[in-house]
Amino acid sequence: MNFDLSEEQRMLCETARKFFAREFPLARLRELESRGWDAFMPVYRKMGEIGYLGIAVPEQAGGSGGTWIDLALFAEEAGRALVPTLQITSVVLSGQAVLALGNEAQRARLPALLTGEAVIAPAWIEATEASREPPAVRMATRGEAIELNGAKRYVEGYAPASELLVSARDPADAVRFVLVSRQAAGIETEEVQLTSLDRVHHLRFAQVPVAPDCVMPADWNAWLRIIDAAKIVAAAWSIGAARAALEMAVAYAKDRKQFGRPIGSFQAVQHRLADAAIVLEQASAMVRYAAWLCSSQGSCPREAAMAKLVAGRAVRLVTHAATLTHGGYGFMEEFDIQLYFRRAKQFEHLVEGPVLQRELIAADSEDLLRAR
Amino acid sequence: MDFAFSDEHRRFREEVREFARAEVTAELFADMERRESEFHPGFHAKLGERGWIGLQWPREYGGRGLDNLHVSIFNEEMEYRFAPISRCRTSVVFVGQSIIAFGSEEQKRYFLPRIARGELTGVWALTEPDAGSDAAAIRLRADEQDGAWLLNGEKIFTSGAQDADYVMVAARSDPKAQSKYNGISLFLVPLASPGLTVRPIKTIGGWSVNQEFFDNVHVPNWLLLGDKNKGWQNITRYTLNFERAGIARTGMLLRLADELAGIVRGSPGAGARQLRHQLAELRAEIMAGRWLGYRVAWLYDQGQIPTSESSMIKVLTADLLARIADLGTDILGWAGLVRGSDAPLQGRIEFFLRSIWFHLVGGGTPDIQRNIIAQWGLGLPREP
Numbered sequence: 030m031n032f033d034l035s036e037e038q039r040m041l042c043e044t045a046r047k048f049f050a051r052e053f054p055l056a057r058l059r060e061l062e063s064r065g066w067d068a069f070m071p072v073y074r075k076m077g078e079i080g081y082l083g084i085a086v087p088e089q090a091g092g093s094g095g096t097w098i099d100l101a102l103f104a105e106e107a108g109r110a111l112v113p114t115l116q117i118t119s120v121v122l123s124g125q126a127v128l129a130l131g132n133e134a135q136r137a138r139l140p141a142l143l144t145g146e147a148v149i150a151p152a153w154i155e156a157t158e159a160s161r162e163p164p165a166v167r168m169a170t171r172g173e174a175i176e177l178n179g180a181k182r183y184v185e186g187y188a189p190a191s192e193l194l195v196s197a198r199d200p201a202d203a204v205r206f207v208l209v210s211r212q213a214a215g216i217e218t219e220e221v222q223l224t225s226l227d228r229v230h231h232l233r234f235a236q237v238p239v240a241p242d243c244v245m246p247a248d249w250n251a252w253l254r255i256i257d258a259a260k261i262v263a264a265a266w267s268i269g270a271a272r273a274a275l276e277m278a279v280a281y282a283k284d285r286k287q288f289g290r291p292i293g294s295f296q297a298v299q300h301r302l303a304d305a306a307i308v309l310e311q312a313s314a315m316v317r318y319a320a321w322l323c324s325s326q327g328s329c330p331r332e333a334a335m336a337k338l339v340a341g342r343a344v345r346l347v348t349h350a351a352t353l354t355h356g357g358y359g360f361m362e363e364f365d366i367q368l369y370f371r372r373a374k375q376f377e378h379l380v381e382g383p384v385l386q387r388e389l390i391a392a393d394s395e396d397l398l399r400a401r
Numbered sequence: 402m403d404f405a406f407s408d409e410h411r412r413f414r415e416e417v418r419e420f421a422r423a424e425v426t427a428e429l430f431a432d433m434e435r436r437e438s439e440f441h442p443g444f445h446a447k448l449g450e451r452g453w454i455g456l457q458w459p460r461e462y463g464g465r466g467l468d469n470l471h472v473s474i475f476n477e478e479m480e481y482r483f484a485p486i487s488r489c490r491t492s493v494v495f496v497g498q499s500i501i502a503f504g505s506e507e508q509k510r511y512f513l514p515r516i517a518r519g520e521l522t523g524v525w526a527l528t529e530p531d532a533g534s535d536a537a538a539i540r541l542r543a544d545e546q547d548g549a550w551l552l553n554g555e556k557i558f559t560s561g562a563q564d565a566d567y568v569m570v571a572a573r574s575d576p577k578a579q580s581k582y583n584g585i586s587l588f589l590v591p592l593a594s595p596g597l598t599v600r601p602i603k604t605i606g607g608w609s610v611n612q613e614f615f616d617n618v619h620v621p622n623w624l625l626l627g628d629k630n631k632g633w634q635n636i637t638r639y640t641l642n643f644e645r646a647g648i649a650r651t652g653m654l655l656r657l658a659d660e661l662a663g664i665v666r667g668s669p670g671a672g673a674r675q676l677r678h679q680l681a682e683l684r685a686e687i688m689a690g691r692w693l694g695y696r697v698a699w700l701y702d703q704g705q706i707p708t709s710e711s712s713m714i715k716v717l718t719a720d721l722l723a724r725i726a727d728l729g730t731d732i733l734g735w736a737g738l739v740r741g742s743d744a745p746l747q748g749r750i751e752f753f754l755r756s757i758w759f760h761l762v763g764g765g766t767p768d769i770q771r772n773i774i775a776q777w778g779l780g781l782p783r784e785p
Contacts, residue, residue, distance in 0.1 A: 031403045032404075290785060299771065300771040302779055303774035310710065311689045311693050313693075314690075314696055321402060391681040396655075398652075
């Protein structure tokens, strides 16, 4: 057992923190909020150049190698800087899906995804959030041609994407993943804006033509393993954000004086922040454990759900406590803590939401105390 | 980063698990009820025979020289069966490890082998009626007289003083010291000493704690533990940290979570359907707390003293235990309020619902723990 980071992992975290401090300070995030993706895409491509986007993708597939723990540690740094989660959607979901399910020609997309030159937006949510029900979007064959009909909702990273990864049921009722050009005819879009000011898209497919070589084989279990890993990465992103918010609140509580002394010397403030620190460390331990399990076993559905659930809870509670500590300044746009608060619930719902996680954990029948 | 237990840890876990499965029986609990004590001498003696009292002590003192992960595994497996190990812990951790850290050679030779063999048990008395969270405000006097000590005063809320052999007592030996943190000394006092009376105080949580009255209790000088007037420094530097090094409560949490999950799965009722998600969330939190616990134990093994994280574990696990007992009652309904071993889960849910205070308050209230986290961990300024 060893809870320490390796020398390489320490270096990775340190350089990633410096990279984001330089390339994506919170001022840049505010620019993203007002200007959109243009403010981020150059940073994203630099992440690709350095090899960050390729972490946990095998080197023979063009990735940087490394384990899910490495990626989780990197994600903590990205979350700390509130870096948009395009890497999760375009690489950890779409890229890993192409890698796991795709044939050689389909996998040829991977290098461009890993340099950040190309983006694939996964489109798999159909209701109000992700579920494990088979998709209602249908793949129909019309002679030689294949077409898609149906709708997807809450598609993240749509605007910078060149392609979509769409889950659909084929005529034999098997679940397939289909790569569709974003420019394909028959896609109708509606843009909605979230609390974070992120823009996501609802898509409607009406007889959208699909090239036969863009259909990937059915392997629902492989997709679930990808979802599990992506949840751990999203959980780590949340942990990083929560940690930064707590640090911000602690710094403010030391600095801000009322009644002639720092508000951080009041027990009421101390206890609120102590509770925030507890849920954060608790969740952080779970996320790192799940990342390790995912690395060493390749699959850990229950622990991935647990990690996602407790990390979502942590980022929600910690950012709330941190914002409250700022009093009136907490919800003024010009102060930075609100940037964290406005993303907390989104982190909690990222990839898969808390309701589904509770259901997945409740459905698991294995005892918590196992021999390993 | 590697969360895998070593083969040695795994083998040890199997060994403890087998033992607990065989030895922690319904008769054992019935016997404890009859004797009205959380301590079971027969069970304790078996721990001694196995060589499990003093796992973390150096071999030269009769210990096994094992790391805190072993201790954590031992606690977890024993607690998963609700085994009576609290006296083992007070004897090994408070008395034994304190003696190892700052006791005399004579004390080491006398106490440690006897504790390890299970022949001698010890408990720890710090709290006084007017010194609770402000623990350094103790007033029990220790006066030096003719090369020995006379103790006068009282202690309260001491677990186990009713049937232990020795009590480790913090006393004020220099009333003229400038600060309340100076002038405190520690003593190992035989509970059979003339002038020492033990009055049981019934708790709502099943077992009694005790109040001890010291009336000119004569303590020979060789039982002064550590340097004179340096007691507080030794407690805070060593004793309180030893207490926190092995994980506690997670075994019970895992067990209750597993038992309740089984009940909810097998129940077609609306209540179970509604509560299964709350239970799922609690299971996730318990699992997370478990790994924070192992991290803290491991940090101690690396020679670090993670004061703030230790307090986090204390607050977190006690809170989780309170929450799972509360939820368990909702899952069981009235049956969750029925006392006795014939009730569902042998009455464990009912028992924890009312004995949770031992975990919340014992070893320092959650309020004090939060102060420690805020001030030592987050670096927030002390209250003026």
